[in-house]
Amino acid sequence: MSYDEGFTPKNKKSIFTLIGEIPALLVTLVKAELEQLKAEMTRKLAHAGIGIGMLLVAALLAFFALATLVAAAVLGIAVALPPWLAALIVAAALLVLAGILVALGVRWLKKGVPIPNESIDSIKADVHALKGVGKYDH
Numbered sequence: 001m002s003y004d005e006g007f008t009p010k011n012k013k014s015i016f017t018l019i020g021e022i023p024a025l026l027v028t029l030v031k032a033e034l035e036q037l038k039a040e041m042t043r044k045l046a047h048a049g050i051g052i053g054m055l056l057v058a059a060l061l062a063f064f065a066l067a068t069l070v071a072a073a074v075l076g077i078a079v080a081l082p083p084w085l086a087a088l089i090v091a092a093a094l095l096v097l098a099g100i101l102v103a104l105g106v107r108w109l110k111k112g113v114p115i116p117n118e119s120i121d122s123i124k125a126d127v128h129a130l131k132g133v134g135k136y137d138h
Contacts (some may be wrong), residue, residue, distance in 0.1 A: 070094070 013021075070090060077086035 075084045
């Protein structure tokens, strides 16, 4: 009978000793998994923070570019109409666009209320399965 490397009959433990070590091993496993999760999330959140910062700077630059385009539109229309009327026309167009975007945004928000119904149902099913109540897959 051959033994694996590092395993000798002296290292044999009784089944009761092995069973007794299971809770400590499970606790160690859970702690290690949580540490790995924490390290991974810290790394990913740092990358997300940098990405969000860059997106905010890009949004600020886009805002200034849009303001410049609005001014250009007013000046362009002011060639044919009085400047006050050109500014009024551009402002009205922007308000109509804003109203359309508000209506679309409200419609999208009503469709996707952020309640994780599927996850809640799954957790409830898991709890029922653990209790042995209700229908569940074996």
